[in-house]
Amino acid sequence: MWKYGTIEHDTDVLVIGSGLAGLRAAIEAKKATCDVILVDKSFLTRMSNSMYAGLVGSGAILEGPPPKHEYSLEHTFEHMAAEGVDPGWDYPYLENEKLMMVLAVEMPGRQAELRDYGVQIPAGERYGVTPLSGYRILIPLLNTAMRMGVKAMAKICIFDLIKKGNRVIGAVGFNVDNGDFVVIRAKSTIIATGGYQKIFKRTSSTYRMTGDGQAMAYRASCPLWSMEIWGVDMVGLDEPGLPKMWMPGGGRLKGCYRNAKGEAYMTKYFKEHNLVGPNATLSVDDPMPIRFDWPGLQSSKKYPCHQYLVDNLIHFWTAAVKEVHEGRGDRGCVYLDLTRNTEEDWFKSGGGVQGLNLLRDFDWKNNWVHIQPLMIGHIGGIEMDEEGRTDLKGLYVAGEAGEGHAMHHANVTGARAGRSAAIDATYLAPEPKLGVEEQAWIEEKKEMLQEILDRKPSPEGDPKEIKRLIGEIMWKYAGPLKSGEGLNKALKELEKIRKKNLPNLYAKNSRRLREAIEVINMVLVAEAVARSALHRTETRGVHKRLDYPRRDDKNWLKNVLVKEENGEMKVYIKPVELIWDRPSPGVAKEGC
Amino acid sequence: MPKITISLDETKCIRCLDCVEVCPREVFDFDDKTKNVTISNENECIFCRQCLELCSTGAISIDGVLRWKPKTVSPFARKERILGYYPYFEII
Numbered sequence: 001m002w003k004y005g006t007i008e009h010d011t012d013v014l015v016i017g018s019g020l021a022g023l024r025a026a027i028e029a030k031k032a033t034c035d036v037i038l039v040d041k042s043f044l045t046r047m048s049n050s051m052y053a054g055l056v057g058s059g060a061i062l063e064g065p066p067p068k069h070e071y072s073l074e075h076t077f078e079h080m081a082a083e084g085v086d087p088g089w090d091y092p093y094l095e096n097e098k099l100m101m102v103l104a105v106e107m108p109g110r111q112a113e114l115r116d117y118g119v120q121i122p123a124g125e126r127y128g129v130t131p132l133s134g135y136r137i138l139i140p141l142l143n144t145a146m147r148m149g150v151k152a153m154a155k156i157c158i159f160d161l162i163k164k165g166n167r168v169i170g171a172v173g174f175n176v177d178n179g180d181f182v183v184i185r186a187k188s189t190i191i192a193t194g195g196y197q198k199i200f201k202r203t204s205s206t207y208r209m210t211g212d213g214q215a216m217a218y219r220a221s222c223p224l225w226s227m228e229i230w231g232v233d234m235v236g237l238d239e240p241g242l243p244k245m246w247m248p249g250g251g252r253l254k255g256c257y258r259n260a261k262g263e264a265y266m267t268k269y270f271k272e273h274n275l276v277g278p279n280a281t282l283s284v285d286d287p288m289p290i291r292f293d294w295p296g297l298q299s300s301k302k303y304p305c306h307q308y309l310v311d312n313l314i315h316f317w318t319a320a321v322k323e324v325h326e327g328r329g330d331r332g333c334v335y336l337d338l339t340r341n342t343e344e345d346w347f348k349s350g351g352g353v354q355g356l357n358l359l360r361d362f363d364w365k366n367n368w369v370h371i372q373p374l375m376i377g378h379i380g381g382i383e384m385d386e387e388g389r390t391d392l393k394g395l396y397v398a399g400e401a402g403e404g405h406a407m408h409h410a411n412v413t414g415a416r417a418g419r420s421a422a423i424d425a426t427y428l429a430p431e432p433k434l435g436v437e438e439q440a441w442i443e444e445k446k447e448m449l450q451e452i453l454d455r456k457p458s459p460e461g462d463p464k465e466i467k468r469l470i471g472e473i474m475w476k477y478a479g480p481l482k483s484g485e486g487l488n489k490a491l492k493e494l495e496k497i498r499k500k501n502l503p504n505l506y507a508k509n510s511r512r513l514r515e516a517i518e519v520i521n522m523v524l525v526a527e528a529v530a531r532s533a534l535h536r537t538e539t540r541g542v543h544k545r546l547d548y549p550r551r552d553d554k555n556w557l558k559n560v561l562v563k564e565e566n567g568e569m570k571v572y573i574k575p576v577e578l579i580w581d582r583p584s585p586g587v588a589k590e591g592c
Numbered sequence: 593m594p595k596i597t598i599s600l601d602e603t604k605c606i607r608c609l610d611c612v613e614v615c616p617r618e619v620f621d622f623d624d625k626t627k628n629v630t631i632s633n634e635n636e637c638i639f640c641r642q643c644l645e646l647c648s649t650g651a652i653s654i655d656g657v658l659r660w661k662p663k664t665v666s667p668f669a670r671k672e673r674i675l676g677y678y679p680y681f682e683i684i
Contacts, residue, residue, distance in 0.1 A: 046614050046642060131640035155613075206616035243617065243636045353658045357639050360596050508624065511609075 002446040003453075004179035004510070010432075011037040011151070012425040013418075014171060014186035016158050016213065019048030020134065020407055021399025021414035022192035023141045025388075026150045027117060028418025029190075034425050036150045037184060041157040041176065041514060045142050047208040049194050049377075049400060050407055051134040090314040090541030091229045091379055093557055096403050097579045102386045103404075103412050110412045117144040131354070134407070156182055157514045159212070159521075160445060161189060161220045161395065162438055168220060168395040169432035172445055179510035181446055187429035188421040190388070191217060192398040192414060195378055195405070198518075199526045200479070201471035202236055203375040204246040210518040211525035213401035217382040218524060222391050223563040225403055227380035227525070228533035231542040232480050234317035236374025238333050243358055246374055247336065251355020253345050256284045257320065258335040258368060259328040266291075269319040285340075314542060317373045321480050321544075335368035373480050377405040380532070383561060388417025394429055396421045452507050452516050461504030463515035466497060470522050473497075478530045483546040487534040494527050527569060532560040535571045596656040598634050604651035605629055611643040611652060619643075 012034035015026045023045070026038045038044070045051055118140040146152060158173035162185070170185040196211025197203040218224055234257075235247040259265045264284045269275075271282075281291060320334045328334075341364070346352040362369065377400070384390050384402040398417035399410035434442070455461060477490035502523065507513040538552040539545050558573040598619070600611075605628075612620045612629060620643070621632035639657050 043610075043614055043646075047616060052616060052640070131638050132642065207618050208616075241635050243638055245617075245636075245638050354639070357596070357657055 002181055002450055004174075004181060006181045006183065006446075007175075009037060009182070009184045011035045011184065011186050013037070013188050013190065013421050014039070014184050015190045015192060015418075016040075016171065017048070017192035017194060017399070017401070018044045018142070018152070018154075019192060019194055019399060019410065020050035020138060020141070021194075021401075021410035021417075022048075022190070023138065023145055024411055024414030025190045025192055025396075025398045025418030025421065026152075027141065027145050027148060028415045029422040029425070030145070030148045030150050032419065032422035032426065034422045037186070038145065038150050038152045039156040039158055039173070039184070040152075040154055041173075041212070042155065042208055044152055044154050045134075045138040047206045048134070048138070049197075049205055049209060050410060051138055052131055052204075052206060090231075091226075091543070092541055092551075093553075093576055093578065094226060094229060094540070094559060095379070096225075096384075096386070097577060099384075099386045099403060099413075101579075102416070103409060106412045106416075107408045110415055111408065113415070114141070114411070117141055137407075157517060158182075158184075159216065159517045161216050162434070162441070163220050163392070164432075164435065164438060167393040167429070169434075169438070171216075172442060174449065174510060174513065176510055176514050179513075181449070183434075183442060185432040185434065186394075187425035187432055188394045188396060190396040190398055190417050190421050191382065191401050192410075192417075193401045195381075195400040196522070196525045196529070197375055197377065198467070199470055199474050199522050199529065200375040201468075201475040202238075202244055202372065204233075204236065205376070208518075210522045212518065212521045213397070214381055214528070215521035215524045217390065217392075217395070217397070217401075218528065218562070218564055220392060220395070221564050222395065223383045223561045224528050224532075225380055225383040225561050226532065226559050227378075227528045227562065228536050228543050228560060229380050229541075230378030230529070231314070231376060232317050232373040233376045234320045234334075234371065234373045235336065236372050237358060238370045238372040239362060242360060242362060242369075244374070245358055246376065247358060247369075247371070248351030248354050251338070251341075251346060251352045251359075252288050252336065253348065253352065254287050254338070254340045256288070256337040256340070257316070257371075258337045259323045260330045260334075261328055263328075265323050265328070265334070266316070266319055269315065269322070273315070275315065317480065318544070320371075320373060325481060325546075330370065333370040333372045336371045337368045338364045339366065339368070379404055380529075384413075386416070387420045388413055389420060394424060396424075449513060452505055452513060453509075455504065455506035457506050457508070458504050460501050461506040463505065463507065463512065463519045466501050466505070466519045467515070467522065469497060469501070470494070470519075470526055474526050474529070478526075478533055481544055481546055482533050484534060484537075485547075487530050490530045491527065491534070494523060494530065498523055528562045531562055531569055531571050535560045535573070596637075596639075596654065598631055598637055598652070598654050600629060600631055601651045601653075602628060604649045606649055606651075608648070610646045610648075614642045614646050616640065616642070 013029040013036045015022050015038045018038055018040040026036050030036045119137050155176040156173050157176050158171045160172050161168045162170045162172060168189050171189060173182045175182060191213040193213030195209045196214055197205035197209045198207055214224055233246055237245055237247055256264050257266050267282045323329055323334050324332055346356045381402045382390055382397045384397040388396040388398055390397055396417040398414040473490055473493045477486040505516050507516045536543055537548045538556045539549050540551050557576045559576060560573055562569050562571050609622055612622050617636040617638055619631060619633045619637050621630050623630050643652050
């Protein structure tokens, strides 16, 4: 028997998650005169990736398209198709090209719209100048949403979607503060819950990014798309006593990457891979932006790096993991040598000051900092189309929970999903009435939660410990460098967690119950990630397999999807719909 | 180099747990036995200052962080100064 109360809500559109995508969707749906409920499992906006955008997605909203794509729409789109939505990412020809086309076309307009909603400067602090770089975008947006009459509820942890046939008619959750069970009936539901970064030990994301949206959709038998495509940035600090955080660019000004032998290995890597441009320089004495084409300074007049040395950030972490893999690393790390930075150098930019803060009392003048890759984001998510529609009627996806990442993506898909959800709610959806079956299902869910609350604490069932365990397993066996053996091991370990730890999962109160629910979601998403990665038997951009080190355009211009069938995770593939540019078949690009 | 200290005044703390909720790096923890908020993970702090912003009694303080401040104080600059956006720095 559920010991807390039950509260029911009725609405046209339910938006789960209050990051940029969620807020945009809520505002858009409200503009179309729908009743909108916006829920978040934590404080509104505060725990979203977009709040920390500068630190999470390097594609924080820019004034206009990213600097690399400054020419024309065709140019922009061509780059997106070949490299992914953001420069610095690499997952060639896997993206949903229709969605990308929409992004390329709508990005500037949707960004200009933010001004109508009270955002004074619709551009995040680029490239992690300070933490909280999304503040100036999200807080005005939240205020606008509230003013428009969006019903916002904080600390409601939604954990499952109510399904009636092939239509989603709402969601169930609970109040984190007082434990009330919450049933929200909605004509259409938008998932904007963000990413699943936290399944990896090393990430710069907030710790609430546990893939709840993906897990919910999966349980409602929605396919998850390309879960294996996730990326890392290499400049993650890994020094005892320092935060395991991304080092902002400003601080790396005169820095140099070195391996355990003290060699500046990037020079060798660039030469080996023929990545040296005509105007480039490889002298380690030059500032990093000039040597390495640091994207934050690409368009800056101060640094005359017109010719890009490397056009893709992926090479930095590829080189780093290669060094470590070949035994030239120190406890899994390489070094960032900042000894040539002077005191003044740090204060030239906001990133520098933040970098200095992160380094705290570390003696950077005389020591090299240990750095290791760090997961920053993922492309995979719930399968969606360019309107935010999913396989299920009445279910829409926006932002990172769906396909793609970065803030301009959240902005565009949020607006589009909000609009289509509103149209659905206004014209198509029937009244969301709970039948006998749905009521029984809700009771079942209540019992499931009650069971977790009733269990006695045991070391195996500690949610925090299991979270840590998942992070360790995924980073160790399914990390930046993957192999069939490792991925199988990861799956085995996850199976062990599912059999041994999940049945003992306990929670003392509703606050801890949220952690428990997150653990359940994380295990599921981690399995989806590992299975998809195991299935893709090639190396393509950010997906690096040691046992299949070549890119295979003949067989693998396909997306890997996972779906629930009879309680099991089924993996299947779908050919990519190439509508713009066709790569010449058989082009083999060597991975690391 | 700045020596950064994070401190929490237990006499001022009202156990609203907003800091535990809002910290993106799990710096704070609530001890169920002693019913106190503890700083369990100080190393992970990235100085986003959300806890400072939400703490209604001012129990939390972070000292020694370099931050940006605006050159001139204008009504528009106030919010930016709190969050630190303009390219002038000071040690707080």
